[in-house]
Amino acid sequence: MKSNRDRAGSLVTHALLIFFALLAVAPILVIVVNSFKTTPGIFGQPFALPNAETFSLGGYERVFTRGQFVTNYGNSLIVTVGATVATLVLATLAAFALTEYKVRFAPLVGGFFVLGIMLPIRLGTVPIIKTMISWQLMDTLTALVLVYTAMSLPLAIALLMTYFKAVPGAIKEAARIDGAGELRTLSITLPMVRPGLAAVASVTMLPIWNDLWFPLILAPSKENQTVTLGVQQFVGQFLNDYPALLGALTLGAVPLIVLFVVFSRQFIQGLSAGIGK
Amino acid sequence: MNRAHYRYFLAFTLPALAVYVVFAALPLVNSIWYSLYDTDSGVARFVGLENYVYLFTNPTTSERFWNALTNNLEFFAIHLLVEVPLGLLLAALLTSGRLRRSTGVYRTLLFIPTTLSVVIVGFVWRLIINPLWGLVDFPLLGDERTALPTISLMSVWQYVGIPMIFLYAALLAVPNDVLEAARVEGSGAWSTFWRVKFPLIAPQFGLIAILTYIWTFNGFDLVFALNGSAPGPNYSTDILGTLFYRTFFGSSGQLSDLDLGATVASVIFLIILVVTAAYFGLLHRRLRSYEL
Numbered sequence: 286m287k288s289n290r291d292r293a294g295s296l297v298t299h300a301l302l303i304f305f306a307l308l309a310v311a312p313i314l315v316i317v318v319n320s321f322k323t324t325p326g327i328f329g330q331p332f333a334l335p336n337a338e339t340f341s342l343g344g345y346e347r348v349f350t351r352g353q354f355v356t357n358y359g360n361s362l363i364v365t366v367g368a369t370v371a372t373l374v375l376a377t378l379a380a381f382a383l384t385e386y387k388v389r390f391a392p393l394v395g396g397f398f399v400l401g402i403m404l405p406i407r408l409g410t411v412p413i414i415k416t417m418i419s420w421q422l423m424d425t426l427t428a429l430v431l432v433y434t435a436m437s438l439p440l441a442i443a444l445l446m447t448y449f450k451a452v453p454g455a456i457k458e459a460a461r462i463d464g465a466g467e468l469r470t471l472s473i474t475l476p477m478v479r480p481g482l483a484a485v486a487s488v489t490m491l492p493i494w495n496d497l498w499f500p501l502i503l504a505p506s507k508e509n510q511t512v513t514l515g516v517q518q519f520v521g522q523f524l525n526d527y528p529a530l531l532g533a534l535t536l537g538a539v540p541l542i543v544l545f546v547v548f549s550r551q552f553i554q555g556l557s558a559g560i561g562k
Numbered sequence: 563m564n565r566a567h568y569r570y571f572l573a574f575t576l577p578a579l580a581v582y583v584v585f586a587a588l589p590l591v592n593s594i595w596y597s598l599y600d601t602d603s604g605v606a607r608f609v610g611l612e613n614y615v616y617l618f619t620n621p622t623t624s625e626r627f628w629n630a631l632t633n634n635l636e637f638f639a640i641h642l643l644v645e646v647p648l649g650l651l652l653a654a655l656l657t658s659g660r661l662r663r664s665t666g667v668y669r670t671l672l673f674i675p676t677t678l679s680v681v682i683v684g685f686v687w688r689l690i691i692n693p694l695w696g697l698v699d700f701p702l703l704g705d706e707r708t709a710l711p712t713i714s715l716m717s718v719w720q721y722v723g724i725p726m727i728f729l730y731a732a733l734l735a736v737p738n739d740v741l742e743a744a745r746v747e748g749s750g751a752w753s754t755f756w757r758v759k760f761p762l763i764a765p766q767f768g769l770i771a772i773l774t775y776i777w778t779f780n781g782f783d784l785v786f787a788l789n790g791s792a793p794g795p796n797y798s799t800d801i802l803g804t805l806f807y808r809t810f811f812g813s814s815g816q817l818s819d820l821d822l823g824a825t826v827a828s829v830i831f832l833i834i835l836v837v838t839a840a841y842f843g844l845l846h847r848r849l850r851s852y853e854l
Contacts, residue, residue, distance in 0.1 A: 294751060295660035302655055302664075306671040308719070312686050313674065331695045375578035382574030386567040394575055401586055403773070405780040405834060407803075408827040409589025411596060411810050411820050416584070435585035438578050467570050495679035497783045502811065517681045517787055530685070538682045545677040549670045556727055 313538065320344055320531035327527050344528025345536075348519070351529070353507065354536060357515035360504075361494055364426050364511060368433035369489045372441050373482060375434065380445035381471050385457070395446070401439030406432075407498055417503060428503040429511075433496075437489045444488075444555060448481030449474070484555025487548045494541060512537055590831065596824035613825040623822070629797055630805040631833075633710055637801055638778040640714035641721075646771055648718070649725025654755055656726075657733040669730070676723035680783040687716045688788060703788065706798040713799055717784050721777075725770045732766035733759060765849040772841045779834050782807060792816075802830050 318334060319327045326339025333339075348354060383395045413432060414423075422428040452474045460470045475482075500514040510518070516537040523529050545552060600609045618624050652672060656665055675683065691698050691712070702712040736759050744754045760767070782803030785793050791813040793799040808816060810823025 291660075294658075298655050298658055298660045299664070302652075302661075302668045302672075305652060306668055309672050309675050312690055312719075313678070315690065316682075316686050328694060371581075375581060378574040379578035382571045386571040386574075388564075388568050388571045391571065394579070397587075398578070398582065401582060403776060403838065404586065404590060405776060405831070406586045406590070407780060407782070408806070408831050409586065409593050410806075411824040411827060412589035412592035413585060414810075414820070415596075416589070431581065432585050435581050438582045438586075442578065467574075491677060495677075497680060497787065498807075501786075513679045513681055516679070520681070520685055531689075534682050534685055538678050541677050541679075542674055545674065546670060549666075549673070553669065553673070553727055553731075556724075 313542070316531055317535050317539070320528065320535045322528065324527050327531070341528060344526070344530070344532035347523075347526060347529040348532045348536065351523070352519045352533060353510070353515060354512075354533075356508065357510055357512045360426060360509055361511040361513070364429045364433065365490050365493045367426070367430040368437060368493050369486055371430065371434040372437040372489050373485060376438055376441035376445050376485065377471070377475075377478075377482070379438075380442045380449050381474070383442070384446050384449040395442075398439050398442045402443060404439075406436045410498075410502060414502065422503075424504055424506050424509055426504060426509055429499055432499055432503065433493045437493070441485045441489060444485050445478065445481050448478040452477050480551070480554070483548075483551040487552040488555040491541070491545070491552070593824045593827045593831065596821065597828045599821060601821055602819075613821055614829075617822065617825050617829070626797065626800070626805060627826070627829075630800045630802050633799065634779055634781070634801040636710055637714050637717075637781060638775055640711060641718060641774050641778050642771060644715070645718040645722050646725050646767075646774060648722050649770070650729050650767070652722070652726040653729035653733055654759075656730050658751065669727075672726060673723035675720045678720065680720070681787045683716060683720045684784055684787040687719070704795060706795050709789075709795060709799045713785060713788060716788075717781070720784070725774070728770050729763060729766060732763040736762050765846065768841070768846055768849045772838060772846075775837060775841075776834055779830065802826075802833075806830060 315332065319331060321342065321344075322335045322339045323341040323343065326333075326335060326341070330339070335341075379398070383391055383398075417423045417428045422431070456477075457470050457474060460473045465473065494511075495513055496511075497513050497517060500509075500511045504510070505514070516533050519533045520530055523533075597613050598608060598610060599606045600612065601607075616623065617627060655661075656669060661668070678686075688703065689695065691702050693699050693701060700708070702708045740758060740762075741754065744758045749757065779802060781801055785799055785801055785804050786807065789799050791804055791808045791811070792815075793801075793804050806823060806826045809826050810818060810820050812818030
């Protein structure tokens with residue numbers, strides 16, 4: 286029998302969560318809706334849906350003619366995919382070795398990696414700039430891929446180690462008895478850590494796509510700008526063209542929101558397992 | 563076999579180790595090293611603590627530093643007092659056992675702001691609190707007293723999803739038989755949460771508090787996106803990250819100075835390290851005593 290008290294409690298819980306969910310989503314919806322309006326529409330009725338009089342795609346037209354969104358998206362894609370793939374490959378090898386080979390200094394190396402989850406990597410920016418200058422990588426996407434890979438490895442390794450630990454030893458022994466080399470043995474265990482790889486990929490991508498600091502410093506030129514930096518500069522230049530500005534913001538936000546909603550389960554799993562260790 | 567183990571271990575960890583050392587660990591250490599040199603003349607000259615003396619005795623740089631540090635403390639305090647408790651509340655609501663299928667929907671919606679870039683967060687909120695739109699008729703970002711709390715709350719809006727998810731995962735791990743025992747004893751939802759669940763997740767709560775400290779003292783993006791590298795009005799929103807950026811990168815009216823930049827970075831690193839070490843050395847151990 287459900288008491289009135291229980292019912293009231295569940296009502297309050299839903300009411301609170303609906304309130305906070307609206308607080309989280311409404312500002313984004315306001316921007317998206319207003320990006321399809323004319324300037325008078327945006328300022329006349331900011332919270333109304335576009336109607337025949339206020340509907341306009343002019344903002345988006347100007348974003349595409351004056352901004353460089355295609356280049357920016359391309360750059361973000363190269364950097365994010367490049368660093369994520371590099372992180373996955375290097376972290377898989379390292380996490381496998383750290384859980385598989387019981388050598389004396391393995392815990393030390395593991396601890397050294399895990400420490401990096403907490404390290405504020407940005408504070409090393411001055412030496413990073415000097416390294417990039419001497420390697421002639423200043424203002425290249427390669428510089429970003431290298432730094433982001435270094436930044437993502439600690440969490441990726443910590444996460445993957447928890448998945449590799451759960452792989453039964455018998456499977457690896459069977460592979461070795463069949464004459465498989467160590468790399469082959471590793472690849473046989475890969476299907477069993479697939480959820481871990483998905484979790485790593487999703488937590489790695491987000492901070493890279495959204496980062497402003499390193500693009501600003503290591504790849505600032507027009508040809509190498511990522512979406513985040515591109516939107517930042519576009520918005521700085523077109524402060525009075527509100528439809529274009531809102532269009533740029535929408536284009537910057539929507540792909541990631543869609544990606545997150547699709548992969549939210551892997552993402553949340555990765556995040557909670559990663560910092561929980 | 564043991565020797566082969568060493569060989570495989572090295573071969574498999576070296577690529578990751580190389581990238582991590584060269585582009586993350588070593589630069590942090592080298593920052594401290596570079597802060598002891600003067601390279602203005604083109605050749606590196608060892609100057610000991612001279613850069614630090616300059617940072618803290620030159621009237622302009624020291625005033626800017628203490629201003630940024632005070633602002634950063636306020637930026638952190640607002641996150642600690644608003645974001646972390648709000649994250650706990652949301653996590654508690656999500657795991658209260660009063661929701662059925664809707665948990666996933668709420669969780670996803672509440673986390674969406676965290677997936678946005680700060681550039682978007684900054685401009686979305688700047689538009690919404692724009693006096694022209696009439697929701698607020700006070701220039702919150704234009705007044706020295708309200709600018710920093712306003713930016714801090716925008717940041718809380720964006721990142722509240724992180725403590726929420728983290729504490730949510732911790733609360734899900736509380737064993738069911740413990741909760742069942744509390745229910746049989748006649749404990750209500752409120753007292754079950756504070757007497758049973760919260761003590762069990764205290765270590766995670768402590769961890770998210772210290773991570774919030776590290777993240778806010780490493781903050782930069784939102785302030786820069788809204789107010790640029792000399793964040794006004796009158797440096798009232800300047801935090802350590804923007805001060806660091808301005809020092810090594812330069813901004814209008816300020817030349818770039820890599821040596822002093824490395825010095826500022828080392829001081830920030832020390833501020834983060836001391837508090838983090840103190841937390842793990844003194845506090846975290848005690849929170850673990852409840853672990854099942």
